[in-house]
Amino acid sequence: MASNTRTNGARLWDSLMQMARHGATPKGGVKRLTFTAEDRAARDLFRSWCEERGYGVRVDVAGNMFARRQGKRADLAPVLMGSHLDSQPTGGKFDGAYGVLAALEVLRSLDDLEIETLRPIEAVNWTNEEGAIFKPMLGSEMFIGAKSLEDGYAMTEPGGRTFLQGLDTIGYRGATPLKPYPIHCYLEAHIEQGPILEIEKKTIGVVTAGIGLRWYAITIVGVEAHAGPTPMGSRRDALVGAAEIVLAVRQIAAGIEDGRGTVGCLTPQPGSPNVIPGTVEMTVDFRHVSVESLAAMDRALRAQVEATAARHKLKASLRDTAHNPTIPFHPTLVSWVREAAERRGLPSLDIVSGAGHDACHLAKIVPTTMIFIPCEGGISHNEIESATLADCEAGCNVLFDVAIRAANEAKEFD
Amino acid sequence: MASNTRTNGARLWDSLMQMARHGATPKGGVKRLTFTAEDRAARDLFRSWCEERGYGVRVDVAGNMFARRQGKRADLAPVLMGSHLDSQPTGGKFDGAYGVLAALEVLRSLDDLEIETLRPIEAVNWTNEEGAIFKPMLGSEMFIGAKSLEDGYAMTEPGGRTFLQGLDTIGYRGATPLKPYPIHCYLEAHIEQGPILEIEKKTIGVVTAGIGLRWYAITIVGVEAHAGPTPMGSRRDALVGAAEIVLAVRQIAAGIEDGRGTVGCLTPQPGSPNVIPGTVEMTVDFRHVSVESLAAMDRALRAQVEATAARHKLKASLRDTAHNPTIPFHPTLVSWVREAAERRGLPSLDIVSGAGHDACHLAKIVPTTMIFIPCEGGISHNEIESATLADCEAGCNVLFDVAIRAANEAKEFD
Numbered sequence: 001m002a003s004n005t006r007t008n009g010a011r012l013w014d015s016l017m018q019m020a021r022h023g024a025t026p027k028g029g030v031k032r033l034t035f036t037a038e039d040r041a042a043r044d045l046f047r048s049w050c051e052e053r054g055y056g057v058r059v060d061v062a063g064n065m066f067a068r069r070q071g072k073r074a075d076l077a078p079v080l081m082g083s084h085l086d087s088q089p090t091g092g093k094f095d096g097a098y099g100v101l102a103a104l105e106v107l108r109s110l111d112d113l114e115i116e117t118l119r120p121i122e123a124v125n126w127t128n129e130e131g132a133i134f135k136p137m138l139g140s141e142m143f144i145g146a147k148s149l150e151d152g153y154a155m156t157e158p159g160g161r162t163f164l165q166g167l168d169t170i171g172y173r174g175a176t177p178l179k180p181y182p183i184h185c186y187l188e189a190h191i192e193q194g195p196i197l198e199i200e201k202k203t204i205g206v207v208t209a210g211i212g213l214r215w216y217a218i219t220i221v222g223v224e225a226h227a228g229p230t231p232m233g234s235r236r237d238a239l240v241g242a243a244e245i246v247l248a249v250r251q252i253a254a255g256i257e258d259g260r261g262t263v264g265c266l267t268p269q270p271g272s273p274n275v276i277p278g279t280v281e282m283t284v285d286f287r288h289v290s291v292e293s294l295a296a297m298d299r300a301l302r303a304q305v306e307a308t309a310a311r312h313k314l315k316a317s318l319r320d321t322a323h324n325p326t327i328p329f330h331p332t333l334v335s336w337v338r339e340a341a342e343r344r345g346l347p348s349l350d351i352v353s354g355a356g357h358d359a360c361h362l363a364k365i366v367p368t369t370m371i372f373i374p375c376e377g378g379i380s381h382n383e384i385e386s387a388t389l390a391d392c393e394a395g396c397n398v399l400f401d402v403a404i405r406a407a408n409e410a411k412e413f414d
Numbered sequence: 415m416a417s418n419t420r421t422n423g424a425r426l427w428d429s430l431m432q433m434a435r436h437g438a439t440p441k442g443g444v445k446r447l448t449f450t451a452e453d454r455a456a457r458d459l460f461r462s463w464c465e466e467r468g469y470g471v472r473v474d475v476a477g478n479m480f481a482r483r484q485g486k487r488a489d490l491a492p493v494l495m496g497s498h499l500d501s502q503p504t505g506g507k508f509d510g511a512y513g514v515l516a517a518l519e520v521l522r523s524l525d526d527l528e529i530e531t532l533r534p535i536e537a538v539n540w541t542n543e544e545g546a547i548f549k550p551m552l553g554s555e556m557f558i559g560a561k562s563l564e565d566g567y568a569m570t571e572p573g574g575r576t577f578l579q580g581l582d583t584i585g586y587r588g589a590t591p592l593k594p595y596p597i598h599c600y601l602e603a604h605i606e607q608g609p610i611l612e613i614e615k616k617t618i619g620v621v622t623a624g625i626g627l628r629w630y631a632i633t634i635v636g637v638e639a640h641a642g643p644t645p646m647g648s649r650r651d652a653l654v655g656a657a658e659i660v661l662a663v664r665q666i667a668a669g670i671e672d673g674r675g676t677v678g679c680l681t682p683q684p685g686s687p688n689v690i691p692g693t694v695e696m697t698v699d700f701r702h703v704s705v706e707s708l709a710a711m712d713r714a715l716r717a718q719v720e721a722t723a724a725r726h727k728l729k730a731s732l733r734d735t736a737h738n739p740t741i742p743f744h745p746t747l748v749s750w751v752r753e754a755a756e757r758r759g760l761p762s763l764d765i766v767s768g769a770g771h772d773a774c775h776l777a778k779i780v781p782t783t784m785i786f787i788p789c790e791g792g793i794s795h796n797e798i799e800s801a802t803l804a805d806c807e808a809g810c811n812v813l814f815d816v817a818i819r820a821a822n823e824a825k826e827f828d
Contacts (some may be wrong), residue, residue: 193643354642
């Protein structure tokens, strides 16, 4: 095993900074939306780096890019590593790009160290992970066959352009079919996008699962009325009801260990300073790794919505808009990440991914896991998103170790 | 006195229904925004009704329209009665139009009954009361000199057109200067726009004052973060802070007799289902007739904003955006309204106007009062706004009595 070898952290960092020039924002972040000129430039740069090392790049019909470093046995399924190069509208330098460039750095280091693996190893850049334009993780969803090519192509961005038109605009509709060969396993390195590793002073997050999620859209209807003449006791104020639900969502999630509850959207109508809101539309996002806990949160929310509506004489309706079960990662790969961190003396912590990642799709069809590194203050989807060179290198070394170990196993995972 | 005489309720109702055709909406309401074709058509109709009775119509430089029925003494200051013909974007048939057409009905009934008054009596339609386009009550504000003609003309609507351009578009920039002669008193009949008269089963609201008001804009800043990976204990959720303030505003107002407190606008940013809101902008509207109570509400709000910010590690700032003191109406006129209702056997109730009206501006320079009638469910600024013929006639009869009484007094009010 390779724990006395290491990847080149300085080169990885340099690649991250070069990549961050494409879509660089004045505040030090990145705006690199799917199917824009910045996305194309980032893809071109990744392709040129791969090709100058001799890694053949294939682009599939969904625009996913695969760079292969050959192994001794071309007949064996490759180890796949990667993430995405697209960003949020006000994104950072690390979310996604770190996973792609750490994968590239693993391949480069294997070259430098003249390490030959049994299986081929590939670095992948998935199309449209962020969902700032289309729905999130679309490239990997199409790859695993959870969304058909036809349906994916027909998806439409707010401006009216389809996924297929966008793909053609940047010239990244490839000829390779979706998943043309078996994959041995999938590994994704990523910044945590939360504060837990930083708070716990750990370098490596051993990601055991992708968290389960339920989304709701709630509509509250009261009676729009003039703010001056309407006595407090006669009001049916939809925003008062919504405010109770906001606080309840927080209380429900905080009351269950490792629960998450968020109201991200809330729109009172008509939205005039002297009119009592007659309607509010709002969203709720609940997450928990345990099926039972997520169900308990669901029951508590429904009870709260009913109680609030009754108390304030409102009509409230709740619609389920998403229900993604927890995705457990492959136990063997998870233990290999834990062991690699330990062997390198890196403090690690078992952690659940609170966010969705391409790995959550891949886990449905191949053995998969993720490796997290800390990001400053836990802040992500933000131009001030930051990570250290040391942590980037540490995560890349763990990825290197697990990739080699997987690539040298002749037999498939159980 | 005229309690054995009465106005013609059926004719008043018919005029209300004819007027409501201008800007009629499919839901039975009215959309008659200031300086639109509908506003012009309503003005033209009002003018034609006045002129066919021989009431000379003067339009002033702010577009306010005055129709005069002469009295015995042309040298005495006239009694002025009226309201406004413009509406909210989704307004009703009665808000404003009732006060203008009740004033016209008083003049018509005086003709029918061949009653001559000492003083002239005028019916007025004030320009732009609703504030759906410009700020509210602009015509009467310019009339009393609280806003200069120059400043009023320069006000700009969202589309970029100025008040002066709008006025010229509909051809209602008149030649009469603002307030060219003294006014004896001002009377305004209006639907209550609240539920109190209906709840208390009273026909006439004896309006003793226009309520005092404070407006605030509050900005709450937390930290925008990903809804999945961020533990509840690490969050600085601006919307949670805003929700606490919404509930506190309700509690503060409900805890003081006759207090009113409303959050009408609330906007979380970035407004994405899986992002913890980093910023919220919100408004607060507090009203109370007592200076001390309004000050107590103000103190309670400031303390709450500070406590909420501290509890959730947020930054919160509060700006005062309006502070209009309570406007007491003229005690003699108020008692005349009460007496007129009693003499006609109409159940009445002393009430404070919770909404702003042109009368609140007029009260600053001339003896003024208002007469309220019930509206169904207290609902106004809504296409379903409704009032009965009987109540419209009752309010008009009280207006008739008070106008005659005022118009037959040779001496000025104290």
